[in-house]
Amino acid sequence: MTSTGHQVTPFRQVLLKIHSRCNLSCDHCYMYQHADQSWRHRPMVMSKRIIDQTAARIGEHANDHQLRSVTVILHGGEPLLAGAHTIDYTARAIRRAVPSGTRVMYGLQTNGLLLDDRFLDLFAQHDITVGVSLDGPSEANDRHRRYADGRGSHVGVVPALELLQSPRYRQIYGGILCTVDLENDPVEVYQHLLEFRPPEIDLLLPHGNWTKPPAGRPDDQTLTPYAEWLIAVFDRWYGAPQRATRIRLFESIMSLLLGGRSGTEAVGLGKVDLVTIETDGSIEQGDALKTTAQGMAATGLHVVHDSFDQALAHPAIQARQIGAEGLSEVCQRCPIVKICGGGLYAHRYRVDNGFLNPSVYSADLFRLIHYIAGRMAADLDMKVGRL
Structure with a gap:
């Protein structure tokens, strides 16, 4: 139980920053281009000592809470910079530490530039699912995802995606992560991503908040440019005779509208x-x-000295496990609060009152959710009418 009397939800996802630097210099990167610059003072690579201690904490937590599964996401920076040996060591250390009754599922998010057969063979050996970041065709992608010298990354990512969709590695192909950019044509972006046959596309709203609003998000809350961009993709995806891929944001909203669960923190009231x-x-x-x-993400805890249960007791983490009670009054009164969930936590921030605000994308989420609900309702009516 938390100090507020709510039942805690154990950690089932562990994001490991195995490398704290990157071989790209993307201008929209939340790690390097925003308020928190703590990466500058951290080791580039996670040491074996920290890997072993983290593995022990994961095993301890899985055992104490009798978890049937735990997901470990290898992340960065760019995780491939840590090298194949570090990734192999990490996967083996965690599997050794976790109880035999707990399934360990691995994921890795990469910009794809270093991805080759050597890495992919290792990932296939450990059943590590691979996600690649790409924002669309070269002009769209290379506006933000660039090297420090200004060169675009698109040409270097394409070979990695071609490898992943090959029969040899298809089983570990997780999908494509794409950050929405209003300057890009949404349908053109979507159609380009489909060329790489991703099993899933994750469309992310660019990070921003009330103190530092995202690009193109107007003060006028009657305007919804991000919703209109997403709706253009939704119409193409939803209206297709056979959907070519999953889109996590859309499927999560649809699931929530039908009384199910969300697969993303971006919507819904699920406990983090x-x-x-x-x-x-x-x-x-x-x-x-x-x-x-x-320092907003910090807890003051460390794997050498502190357990994951101590992290669960941290007030900031508890605040994200109490559902609607942790939202602003505006959100609590909203008729679609169970679907929207206040949006992504970081997007609610304002310097004078923290996170007790609707998402900076509140108007866009409201418009998008209502649009999807309308399409689903019309579709259901048509199907019922044919019975």
């Missing part, structure tokens, strides 16, 4: 069950909070 471990062993909240203020 993710914890982040930095390269130095610091236990932190979700790293999107680095876009709000220096």
Whole structure:
């Protein structure tokens, strides 16, 4: 139980920052281009000592809470910079530490530039699912995802995606992560991503908040440019005779509208069950909070000294496990609060009152959810009419 009397939800997702640097210099990166610059003072690579201690904490938590499964996400920076040996060591250490009754599922998010057969063979050996970041065709992607010298990354990512969709590696292909950019044509972006046959596409709203609003998000809350961008993709995806891929945001909204669960923190009132471990062993909240203020993701805890249960007792983490009670009054009064859930936590931030605000994308989420609900209702009516 939390100090507020609510039942705690154990951590079922552990995000490991196995490398704290990157080989790209994307201008929209939440790690390097926003308020929190703690990466500058952390080791580049997670040491074997910290890996072993983290593995022990994961095993301890899984045992104490009798978890049937735990998901470990290898992350960065760019995780492939840690090298194949570090990734192999990490996967083996965690599997050794976790009880035999707990299934360990691995994921890895990469920009794809270093991805080759050597890495992919290792990932196939450990059943590590691979997600690649790509924002669309070269002009769209390379506006933000660039090297420090200004060169675009698209040309280097394409070979990695071609490898992943090959029969040899298809089983570990997790999908494509794409950050929405209003300057890009939404349908053109979607159609380009489909060329790489992703099993899933994750469309992310760019990180921003009330103190530092995202690009193109107007003060006028009657305007919904991000919703209109997403709706254009939704119409193409939903209206297709056979959907070519899953889109996590859309499927989560549809599931919530039907009384189910969300598969993303971006919508819904599900309890946050993710914890982040930095390269130095610091236990932190979700790293999107680095876009709000220096130290906002920190808990003051460390895997050498502190358990995951101690992290669960941290007030900031408890605040994200109490559902609608943790939202602003505006959100609590909203008729679609169970669907929207206040939006992504980091997007609610304002310097004068913290996170007790609707999402900076509140108007866009309201419009998008109502649109999807309308399409689903019309579709259901048509199907019922044919019975």
